[in-house]
Amino acid sequence: MAHLSEESLTLLALGEARDPQIEEHLAACPQCAAELEALEHVVHAGRAGQPTPAGPGPHVWAAIHAELGLSDAVAADPLEASRHSGGADVPGTSREDLPGPVPDSAYPAAGPPADGGRRDGATVVDLDARRRRPRRGVPLPLAAAAAAAAMVLGGVSVWGAQRLGLEPDPTVLATAALEPLEGYTARGSAEVDERPDGTRQLVVRTDPADVDGFKEVWLLAPDAQRMVSLGVMAGDEAAFVLPENLDVGEFPVVDVSNEPIDGDPTHSGDSIVRGVLEA
Template sequence: MPHLHDDALTLLALGEAPTDEESAHLDLCPRCRADLGSFRRVVTAARQAGAEEPGTAAAADSDNPGLQSPGPDVWARIHRELNLDDALRNDPLASPNAFAADAFDPARPSPAAHAGTPQGNVRPLAAARHRRTGAWLAAAAAAVVVAGAGTWATLRAVDPVPGPEVVASAELSPLPAYSDTGSAVVDRLPDGRRELVVTSTGDDAQGYREVWLLAPDATSMVSLGTMEGTEAHFELPADLDLSRYPVVDVSDEPYDGDPAHSGDSILRGELDL
């Protein structure tokens, strides 16, 4: 299925409410949920950096009343440097509602309307939002984060720690006699290690739950460990070839001392490698 555009994920990470379609997609797509989590970590890190940067509005207090927000010339330089559309010329920090009042005003005709398209054909807000470029979103986010810095150099100084990269994902479906659903996501961490994150809507089992990676024909498998609660993280061995073991399986294991798979699976799904 098509994934959410990076522009949409960036806006959601910045705090915009998702549309009904986006909410439904995020409920079903572990990859987009993981990407959104990564985007939110970047935004959080950038905001923290902005709050800690001496001379920023976020760091201002009653002992430093002279600090001011950057003037419109800062955004003008950003706009010129990135060659943005004229519709985005207004300074996004001019007022708390600058984004909503200018860049995202659904009542205002789109550039296409000025070219002769009837105003009745203007796309709704959700569609117009997705036309914004990633470059503008990044610039706007940086401008918000460093409000009060007043210089382009300070914008470039914000360097958030990179988050994990999603390399594969799977929807986990229940097998007969079970009703849980879940997901599995393989993250590549900044240091190169791979981690499998498994989630489940429930945690019931007759015995204990064990997470496996299976060959497509289930003739060979690798145990990753037990799962407690509704989310578990497993570091994958560096030499493990996921193309040989693309199926994620959560089994119900009895306390019988037998390390082999019980043959009773709760959830299963194949990674989209």
């Protein structure tokens, strides 16, 4: 069973309308349902102006510190003091606690300076300000919700890591424009990506389409006599990991079909969109 893409789950958590296929998939897939519940919790916390119940542990700041190559001057976990005080004294919760400048020496010689602050001997670095200057004094509830959302997405997918800049973008090996077949008006696109770990994935996106059963993604030979099923497409976007020994040149046609729920694993012959991958 193909899972919902992280982008689709994020949009659903933000309130995007759900079609019956998505509801059916969530009811049958505990993994997608759990990921959506976690994302909905983060969105609710951010909109309600409340910090998430469990803040990130010291290892999170240690990983960020190492990833950005910061100096020892900002090695201390900025939330350590709040943990010992029960969270009652966290920088950024009042105007007096707005961050002040951090000395340039806190960053590597080639890195840019950023806004930050110091309280109780611990230095706080505003990572958002480092990326988009000028920006200061991000309220703690929103910052905590954003950090938690980043942790959830980054922890469950390559997609999240790429959006956070923690992993290079995949290399696009081939793309296809998906055109509607008779009886349909939906269009779409497909691409074969090579991820940093060497694995390949087919990412398929389509316009919404009315189907009687469910959407299934296939790779077809040019004569359409041989084909490989990649799985069910729940929603309008899905990613499928390609087997290592699958030659996309031998099966270059991307096909999304309307499959009835009849227990027959073969292609229904009712295709919604189709297109040929080209490098």
